[in-house]
Amino acid sequence: MKILALETSAKSVSCAVVEDGAPLASAYQCTGLTHSRTLLPMVDAMLKNADLTLDDIDAIAIAAGPGSFTGLRIGIAAVKGLAWAADKPCLGVSTLEAMAQNAAHIDGLIVGAMDARRSQVYNAVFEAKGGELTRLTPDRAISLEELCAQLQGKQQPITVLGDGGVLCYGYLEEHGVKCTLAPSMLLYQNAVGVGLAAERAYARGEAVSAQELLPVYLRPAQAERLRNTKLNR
Numbered sequence: 611m612k613i614l615a616l617e618t619s620a621k622s623v624s625c626a627v628v629e630d631g632a633p634l635a636s637a638y639q640c641t642g643l644t645h646s647r648t649l650l651p652m653v654d655a656m657l658k659n660a661d662l663t664l665d666d667i668d669a670i671a672i673a674a675g676p677g678s679f680t681g682l683r684i685g686i687a688a689v690k691g692l693a694w695a696a697d698k699p700c701l702g703v704s705t706l707e708a709m710a711q712n713a714a715h716i717d718g719l720i721v722g723a724m725d726a727r728r729s730q731v732y733n734a735v736f737e738a739k740g741g742e743l744t745r746l747t748p749d750r751a752i753s754l755e756e757l758c759a760q761l762q763g764k765q766q767p768i769t770v771l772g773d774g775g776v777l778c779y780g781y782l783e784e785h786g787v788k789c790t791l792a793p794s795m796l797l798y799q800n801a802v803g804v805g806l807a808a809e810r811a812y813a814r815g816e817a818v819s820a821q822e823l824l825p826v827y828l829r830p831a832q833a834e835r836l837r838n839t840k841l842n843r
Contacts, residue, residue, distance in 0.1 A: 611629065611630075611668040611669065611809075611812070612627055612628070612629045612634065612662075612666055612667050612668050613627070613628050613629070613667070613668065613669050613670070613671050613701070613805045613808050613809060613812070614626075614627055614653070614657075614664075614667045614669075614670045614671070614692070614805075615627070615628055615670075615671040615672070615801040615802070615804035615805035615808055616649065616653070616670075616671070616672045616673070616685050616688060616689060616801055616804065617672075617673045617685070617705075617708065617799055617800055617801040617803075617804050618645045618649060618672075618673070618677075618678075618681045618682065618684050618685030618688075619673045619675070619676070619677025619678060619681050619682060619685070619705040619724070619799060620677055620678055620681060620724065620773045620798070620799065621640055621642065621773065622638065622639065622640035622773075622798055622799070622800070623638075623639050623640075623645045623648050623649050623652065623681075624636065624637060624638040624639070624652075624800045624801040624802075625637050625649070625652055625653045625656055625801045626656075626800070626801035626802045626804070626805050627656070627657070627660060627662060627667070627805070628802060628805025628806060628808070628809065630809075631806065631809065633802045633805065634660060634662075635656050635657075635659065635660035635662070636656070636800070636801060636802050637652045637653075637655065637656040638800055638801075639652060640798075644684075645680075645681055645684040645685065646684050649684065649685070649688055650688060653688075653692075664692065664695075664696040664698070665696070667696070667698060668698070668699075669698055669699045669700065669701055669808065669812060669817055670689050670692055670693045670696075670698050670699075670700050670701070671689075671700070671701040671702070671703060671804050671805060671807075671808030671811075672685045672686060672688075672689045672700070672701070672702055672703070672804065672823070673685065673702075673703060673704075673705040673708050673799065673801075673804045674686065674702030674703060674704070674705070674823070674824070674825050674826045675702075675704070675705055675749075675825050675826030675827055675828070676705055676706070676724060676726070676732040676749060676751070676826065676827065676828045677705050677724060677732070679825075679827065682825040682826075682827075683825060686702075686823060686824070686825050689820070689823060690820045690821075690823055691820075693819075693820040693823070694820040694821075698820075699812075699817035699818065699819065700817065700818050700819065700820055700822075700823040701808040701811050701812055701816060701817055701818070702818070702823050702824065702825075702826065703804055703807040703808050703811055704734065704749050704807065704826070705722075705724070705732075705749075705799060706722035706723075706724070706732065706733070706734040706749050706772070707722070707734065707736070707743070707745065707749075707807045708799055708803035708804040708806070708807045709722045709771060709772050709798070709799035709800075709803055710722045710734070710736045710738075710743055710771070710803070711743070711802070711803035711806045711807060712771055712792060712796040712797075712799075712800070712803055713738060713769045713771055713792055713796060714738050714741050714742065714743050715738070715741055716738055716767070716769050717738055717739050717740070717766075717767070718737070718738060718766040718767030718768060718769060719735055719736070719737055719738075719746075719761070719764060719766050719767070719768045719769070720735070720736040720737070720738050720743065720769050720771070721733065721734075721735050721757075721761070721768060721769065721770045721771070721775075721778060721789070722734050722735075722736070722771060722772045723757075723770060723771070723772040723773075723774035723775055723777070723778040724772050724773055724774040725773065725774040725777055726751045726774075726828075726829070729753055729754070730751045730752060730753055730754075731751070731752065731753075731754060731757065731774045731777065731778060732749065732750070732751050732774070732828060733747075733749075733750060733751075733752055733757055733774075733778075734746075734747050734748065734749045734750070735747045735760070735761075737766070738769075747760075749826070749828060750828065751828045751829050754777070754778065754781040754782075757778065757782075758781060758782055758785045758787055761782065761787045761789075762786070762787060764787075767789075767790065768782075768787065768788070768789035768790065769789065769790050769791075769792055770782065770789050770790070770791050770792065771791070771792035771796060771797050771798075772797070772798070772799060773797075773798055773799070775791055775792060775797050776791065776797075779791040
């Protein structure tokens with residue numbers, strides 16, 4: 611089956627078509643332009659260049675979170691529109707699981723991280739063995755101190771990646787946790803990883819309709835936090 615995958619969780623934006631564990635086509639951009647401006651033209655150009663249409667696609671996937679609140683909403687809205695119009699099932703996958711795909715070939719612990727600000731990282735830990743990933747923790751927003759404590763004394767090689775990877779790597783190394791920062795070409799999340807994670811999710815029966823697809827926020831947005839603070843006063 612062919613899965614159209616989108617990734618809009620952070621500064622970069624990307625799209626891909628994945629089939630049977632391999633990318634058929636992909637496009638990536640990290641120029642600082644807004645996703646609302648770049649995403650759909652990128653998808654349209656990629657499909658045309660690959661001689662594909664939405665009729666050829668079996669499902670549409672998105673990195674549903676965690677990530678930038680605005681970026682996630684743009685990606686979710688795009689997938690909903692595409693899926694609704696083409697009557698395709700949707701798959702919302704973990705941003706952290708999708709980025710871990712980049713290092714699935716490196717046996718050991720894979721630490722996916724995104725800077726959540728407020729002295730926290732969005733984070734999940736996976737074990738990679740023989741190209742397969744096993745999730746060891748849920749997606750969570752935790753402090754670097756807590757993450758460091760959990761990784762202390764681990765005997766397996768540790769690879770850190772994601773747009774919070776540099777931040778995590780520096781803190782872990784400073785506090786005595788030996789780890790490796792993924793190389794720049796593997797460091798950041800991309801839509802190919804989303805597609806690969808979506809294939810497994812589809813096999814588990816996790817496809818949903820366009821109406822049911824929702825973003826995953828691990829904590830309230832800044833605007834919501836400020837509103838709740840004012841209400842509590």
